[in-house]
Amino acid sequence: MVSNTNLEGIIKFKQEFREGPALDHELLEELNSWRRIFFREGLIGQYKSKYNNAGYGNISQRLEPFDAPTNKKRFVITGSQTGHIQHLTPGHYAIVTEYHPEKNLVVSEGPIKASSESMTHGTIYDLADWVRFVFHAHSAQMWAHAKEMEIPVTNGKVEYGTPEMAEEVLRLFSDTDVEEKKIFSMGGHEDGIFTFGRSSEEAGMTMMEYLGRALAFYHSDK
Template identity: 45%
Template sequence: MEQREGVVKFRLDFHQKRCITKEMTAELNGWRHVLHRLGLIGQEPERYQGLGFGNISCRTSDARSSFLISGTQTGKSPFLSCSEYALVTQCDPLTNSVSSMGLTKPSSEALTHGQLYLLDVTIGSVVHAHSPEIWNQAEAMGLPRTPRDVAYGTVEMALAVDELFSLKSVRNCRLFVMDGHQDGVVSFGSNIEEACGTMIAALASAVAG
């Protein structure tokens, strides 16, 4: 299976429907802009074959698998319109399937986001960033890591996240590195501020050495 950055690998049941408002995405969009300015989300010609990278999501309700996530290949824009977000209504990592609606399809990492929401109902937001600084310093920083032979956006990654999440260290630091996904780092928290703050703090620590 092709391993290029930004390639959707799950089975997607997508319903094109105008259902996401500016109010629903306002806080998410603000924090995404901060991550974009830090180079944790974006699209640059010299990185990852010029494809967009990084995404952000937040839980929308008490439903375990319902969340808003930035759309596929939207990394270039510093701000997104509400039409560039997708509403994931169902996610099943074991069957490699995602159901969503909106005017754009969900990010290629929607399966990993969905797995985290299913694992812990207290998680309210997830960030998947690309940081060579954190990724290269992961061992020195003692960060939890998924296996190197596990690719992003796959059932194997969802299962690896499940196994990793059983470790107390992951729950404590609220961040892990995707060892088999170049520069891939995931953080999570009870809300958007916590998830993004965790990622930014890790970047500061990595830069400080």
């Protein structure tokens, strides 16, 4: 089945989806723990007054084989439109098997369609082979203060879920210290922040560190 729609938070790239079984609970425990923390902090959730009240935020984990070729690095990711759900079960996680930025096509399988930002996750896994976890959160505070915190930022004219975003992420990896910082902001995707790491702790704690620094801007305003 191929879908291609254009609203924020709703799948805008083309997706080939094959229904299949969910992953084992144990395999998802680590990712799901961070998903719980992100939900509690509002880094994953559902908008109440913008973006058509869409759900936002998605997190993923690489799956074996780790020597898979470019465009085919398998990963598990939170399913499309699950941002509003407090507790996820294995039925809420999709498996991405292929992604082709130049065709704007993602191939996924499992009990649910993959998140609408799967392409960016795949792009990061291809650019940095050592990365095992990619977390995408929404934070108005981090996004607003990205420049002051020296977070690399993608071009403000480029929207998420487009082939151009993959090129922008590639640009950050070749022209900035993003691989060292393990965080970037999406200039053309309001509130959008990505972190990544060797471990879930590295990806998760990078997000928490910058969230804390961003919130400090507000404390000092008072």
